[in-house]
Amino acid sequence: MRNTLRFCLVSYSILLLLSASAYAQPSAATQRLQERNKMFKPQVIQVADNVYTAIGYQVTANSMIVGDDGVIIVDPGQMAILASRVRKAFEEITDKPIKAIIYTHGHGDHYNGAPAFYEEGKGIQVWARSNFGSEGTRNATTGLVGGVRSSNTQGFDLKPEQKMGVGVAIPPERRPTNSMMVDGSSQSGPPRRAQRIEPTHTFSEDRKRIEVAGVTIDLVSAPGETEDQLYLWLPKQKVVFAGDNFYQSWPNVYPLRGTARRSIRDWIVSVDKMIQEDPLHLVGGHTTPMLENANEVLTNYRDAMKHVYDKTIEGAQKYMTPDELVEYAALPPRLAKLDYLAPYYGSVEGTIRDIYAQDLGWFDGDALNLHRESPKKQSQRMADLVGGVSALMAKAREAMAADDPLGAAQLAQHVIRLRPENKGAKRLMGEALAIIGEGTFNAPMRNYTISTSNRYLAEANEE
Numbered sequence: 001m002r003n004t005l006r007f008c009l010v011s012y013s014i015l016l017l018l019s020a021s022a023y024a025q026p027s028a029a030t031q032r033l034q035e036r037n038k039m040f041k042p043q044v045i046q047v048a049d050n051v052y053t054a055i056g057y058q059v060t061a062n063s064m065i066v067g068d069d070g071v072i073i074v075d076p077g078q079m080a081i082l083a084s085r086v087r088k089a090f091e092e093i094t095d096k097p098i099k100a101i102i103y104t105h106g107h108g109d110h111y112n113g114a115p116a117f118y119e120e121g122k123g124i125q126v127w128a129r130s131n132f133g134s135e136g137t138r139n140a141t142t143g144l145v146g147g148v149r150s151s152n153t154q155g156f157d158l159k160p161e162q163k164m165g166v167g168v169a170i171p172p173e174r175r176p177t178n179s180m181m182v183d184g185s186s187q188s189g190p191p192r193r194a195q196r197i198e199p200t201h202t203f204s205e206d207r208k209r210i211e212v213a214g215v216t217i218d219l220v221s222a223p224g225e226t227e228d229q230l231y232l233w234l235p236k237q238k239v240v241f242a243g244d245n246f247y248q249s250w251p252n253v254y255p256l257r258g259t260a261r262r263s264i265r266d267w268i269v270s271v272d273k274m275i276q277e278d279p280l281h282l283v284g285g286h287t288t289p290m291l292e293n294a295n296e297v298l299t300n301y302r303d304a305m306k307h308v309y310d311k312t313i314e315g316a317q318k319y320m321t322p323d324e325l326v327e328y329a330a331l332p333p334r335l336a337k338l339d340y341l342a343p344y345y346g347s348v349e350g351t352i353r354d355i356y357a358q359d360l361g362w363f364d365g366d367a368l369n370l371h372r373e374s375p376k377k378q379s380q381r382m383a384d385l386v387g388g389v390s391a392l393m394a395k396a397r398e399a400m401a402a403d404d405p406l407g408a409a410q411l412a413q414h415v416i417r418l419r420p421e422n423k424g425a426k427r428l429m430g431e432a433l434a435i436i437g438e439g440t441f442n443a444p445m446r447n448y449t450i451s452t453s454n455r456y457l458a459e460a461n462e463e
C-alpha cells in the first residue's frame with residue numbers, strides 16, 4: 001500500500017516535471033522577437049502629406065508618393081503576387097496612374113515586385129543608380145553566396161514552431177525567387193521565374209534632382225549596405241527614404257550568408273548625408289517608418305556605427321584580437337538601450353569582427369595562430385588531457401547537466417571530430433545548440449544555430 005502510494009507520488013512528480021518542460025516559458029530572447037513581429041501586421045501608414053508606406057505585405061517596406069497627376073512607387077518589393085496586394089491598398093487612397101518606380105538598391109526583395117506596378121507602353125520611368133545590382137554581380141563572380149548558409153540564416157528549413165522571422169520582416173513562408181535578402185542569390189543574368197523590370201533611367205552623379213507628377217525628388221548616391229544604394233529626399237515634406245541604410249535594427253554590416261564586403265565607413269558617410277538634409281520623417285527599407293525625430297534617430301545611428309568602428313580600430317592598434325575587441329568596442333549603454341539599434345538583424349559583435357577582417361585580414365596578431373594544429377589534433381590533445389574520449393563525453397554531459405549548453409557543445413564537438421559515428425555526442429550537440437539558439441535574440445544567429453541543431457539531431461536519429 002505504502003509502496004503504491006510512493007509509486008503514485010513519484011509518477012505524479014515525473015508528470016509534473018514533464019509538463020513543466022513541455023510548457024516551459026519561452027526565453028526572454030524568444031519573447032522579444034515575438035513582440036517585434038507584431039510590427040509586421042499588414043498596414044499602410046501615412047508618413048506625411050501625400051506619402052504612404054506599406055508594411056507587412058512583403059519583407060520590405062513599399063512606399064507611394066502622390067503627385068498632381070500620378071504617383072511614384074519607392075521599392076515595389078519582393079514578388080509581383082504580394083506587391084499586387086500593396087497596389088490594391090494604395091489604390092484605395094488614390095486612383096492616379098503610376099508615373100515612376102524608384103529602386104533604392106539591387107536586392108531582389110526591394111525590386112522584384114515591380115511587375116505588379118509597371119505597365120509596358122505607359123512611359124513609366126524606372127529609376128536606380130548606374131551601378132544598380134553591383135553586389136549581386138560581385139557575389140556571382142565567386143558563386144559562393146546562397147545555398148545552406150543562406151537558408152540557415154533565414155531559417156527556411158526550421159519547423160513551423162521554430163520560425164521566429166528574421167528580425168526586420170515578417171517570417172517568409174516560402175522561398176521567393178530572386179530575392180537577395182531571402183535566398184542570397186545573384187541578381188545578375190537573365191530573369192528566372194520573375195519578370196525583371198530593368199531601370200529605364202539611371203544616374204551616376206552624387207545627386208540627381210527629378211520632377212515627376214509635379215513632385216520634386218532628390219536621388220542621392222549613398223553607398224552603405226550595398227554600393228548601389230541611394231536615398232530619396234523630398235524637400236517639401238522633409239521625408240528621407242533611406243533604403244537599407246536604415247531600418248530599426250543594428251545594421252547588417254556582415255550577413256551570415258557571406259557576401260561581397262560592405263563598407264561601414266561609406267555607410268557612416270551616407271547616414272551623415274541624410275542628417276545634413278535635416279529630415280523630419282524617415283522611411284527605412286524594412287520595419288515601420290520613424291514618423292518624428294528622424295534627425296535624432298539618424299544621428300544616434302551614425303554615432304553608434306562610428307563608435308564601433310573607431311573603438312575597433314583603436315583596440316586593433318593596441319594589438320587586441322577580435323575576441324577581445326567584441327568587448328572593447330561594444331556600444332555604450334546610452335546607445336545600446338535604443339530599440340532601433342538593438343541587434344535584431346545585424347549584430348554588433350559580427351560588425352566588429354568584420355571591420356577587423358576587412359582592415360587587417362584573417363591574422364589576429366597571436367603568434368600561435370601562425371602555427372595551428374588540425375582540428376582533429378586539437379581534439380585528441382583535449383581527450384588525452386581528460387583521460388580519453390569517453391571521459392570527454394562524460395564531461396560534456398556534466399556541462400549540460402550544469403546548465404552550460406555552450407560548454408557541452410564545445411566538448412561534444414571534440415568527441416564528434418574523434419568519433420564521427422558517436423550518435424550520443426551528436427544528440428547532445430543538437431540539444432545544446434537548441435538551447436543556445438532559443439536563447440539568442442539576433443534572428444539570423446538564432447536561425448543558423450537552430451538549423452544546425454536540427455541537422456545534428458537528424459543525424460543522431462539516423463538508423
Ligand SMILES: [Zn+2]
Nearest residue numbers: 107181244285
Ligand atoms: Zn533589404
